[in-house]
Amino acid sequence: SQSPVIAPSILSADFARLADEISAISGVADWVHVDVMDNHFVPNLTIGQPVVAALRKATSLPFDCHLMITDPQRWAVGYAEAGAEIVTFHAEACDDPVALARDLRAAGARPGLAIDRDTAVEPYLDLLPEFDLLLIMTIKAGFGGQEFIPELLAKVRSARRHINAGHLDLRLEVDGGINADTIEAAAQAGADAFVAGSAVYGAADPAAAVRRLRELAQY
Ligand code: DX5
Numbered sequence: 001s002q003s004p005v006i007a008p009s010i011l012s013a014d015f016a017r018l019a020d021e022i023s024a025i026s027g028v029a030d031w032v033h034v035d036v037m038d039n040h041f042v043p044n045l046t047i048g049q050p051v052v053a054a055l056r057k058a059t060s061l062p063f064d065c066h067l068m069i070t071d072p073q074r075w076a077v078g079y080a081e082a083g084a085e086i087v088t089f090h091a092e093a094c095d096d097p098v099a100l101a102r103d104l105r106a107a108g109a110r111p112g113l114a115i116d117r118d119t120a121v122e123p124y125l126d127l128l129p130e131f132d133l134l135l136i137m138t139i140k141a142g143f144g145g146q147e148f149i150p151e152l153l154a155k156v157r158s159a160r161r162h163i164n165a166g167h168l169d170l171r172l173e174v175d176g177g178i179n180a181d182t183i184e185a186a187a188q189a190g191a192d193a194f195v196a197g198s199a200v201y202g203a204a205d206p207a208a209a210v211r212r213l214r215e216l217a218q219y
């Protein structure tokens with residue numbers, strides 16, 4: 001697969017200093033992962049479209065916007081308009097993922113589809129040609145700092161087989177509990193994009209943590 005993408009999640013950054021926290025990983029990280037939660041799809045409330053638009057002016061790193069929200073048909077295109085390069089919504093929250101993927105593409109973003117802990121990936125594999133990214137949660141969505149669930153890598157293996165067999169041009173991203181102890185297993189399962197929140201922003205040197213994760217992802 002392609003060289004790994006490392007996407008630090010600013011969910012674990014200091015919210016009072018978001019622009020500085022992004023500067024700390026620019027030059028070493030590939031994308032900035034932005035966790036949008038609406039206190040409805042998940043029981044947590046984080047950041048929204050005005051903050052994405054404000055941060056867009058503070059960095060040139062691509063934004064990997066992970067929408068953990070109800071009714072993404074109503075809101076997702078607004079994140080593309082706010083400047084997110086990748087806009088990922090949850091399969092569980094959307095009854096017509098292909099239509100929304102096309103709307104996002106028309107708005108200039110790269111669409112992503114996310115699969116939460118309790119959702120099977122198989123029903124969505126045939127939709128993947130419409131997407132640029134498939135996000136497989138390796139925890140239950142909602143909070144940073146949770147423990148990686150290794151059993152969920154079965155979904156990554158299954159998706160990787162399907163992607164390779166179909167020669168699909170698609171990033172396979174894992175999110176949740178990714179750190180120096182777990183990233184190799186995720187890479188071996190076939191992931192080629194890695195979100196890391198606490199492993200990066202909980203480290204004394206976030207840039208060094210990103211470099212270390214990248215080494216380990218190139219198993
Ligand atoms: C949780 C978010 C994750 C979170 C990951 O629902 O989607 O992106 O920030 O945090 P860690 O890496 O600490 O599990």
Ligand code: ZN
Pocket residue numbers: 009033034035066175195
């Ligand atoms: Zn996320």
